Amino acid sequence: MQVILERKRSTEFGTFGKLYYEGETLCDTLEPIKPLPAGTFKLVLVNSPKFSKKYGHEMIQIDREPETSYQADKVHQLIHVGNTIKDTEGCVLVGVNYDNELVQKSKVIYYDIVYPLLSNAIRLGDVTITVSIVTGK
Numbered sequence: 001m002q003v004i005l006e007r008k009r010s011t012e013f014g015t016f017g018k019l020y021y022e023g024e025t026l027c028d029t030l031e032p033i034k035p036l037p038a039g040t041f042k043l044v045l046v047n048s049p050k051f052s053k054k055y056g057h058e059m060i061q062i063d064r065e066p067e068t069s070y071q072a073d074k075v076h077q078l079i080h081v082g083n084t085i086k087d088t089e090g091c092v093l094v095g096v097n098y099d100n101e102l103v104q105k106s107k108v109i110y111y112d113i114v115y116p117l118l119s120n121a122i123r124l125g126d127v128t129i130t131v132s133i134v135t136g137k
Helices: 051-055 106-124
Strands: 002-011 014-021 024-031 039-046 059-063 077-080 092-095 128-131
Touching: 014 106, 024 106, 039 106, 059 106, 077 106, 092 106
Parallel strands: 002 128, 077 092
Antiparallel strands: 002 014, 014 024, 024 092, 039 059, 039 128, 059 077
């Protein structure tokens, strides 16, 4: 099963994109100004020491090999709830982007669409995410 994170633009407020699953648009995304590198990675469910306790469930993680060219302390990025670049903590936020500064309706999008769909797909088999380079400014 294939997930695509297509980055559209990078601004002072972060890197904005769209998340697709099996060719269908799921939502908008927000990442840090310096997002994770482009490539294809496995999605897994993990018990995050910080976020699993906060949200009460396993988290969706983009599982990568350690790289020295990126943030050494952010080898594994999560997909989670949040609205602004301050909420990213190096991860991918999901929601709806209206004004190019943040994503809104993040909890609704995450809990009603992204988490149920992707966590179920991960439990059923291998799920990969292909992350693109930024295509615009």
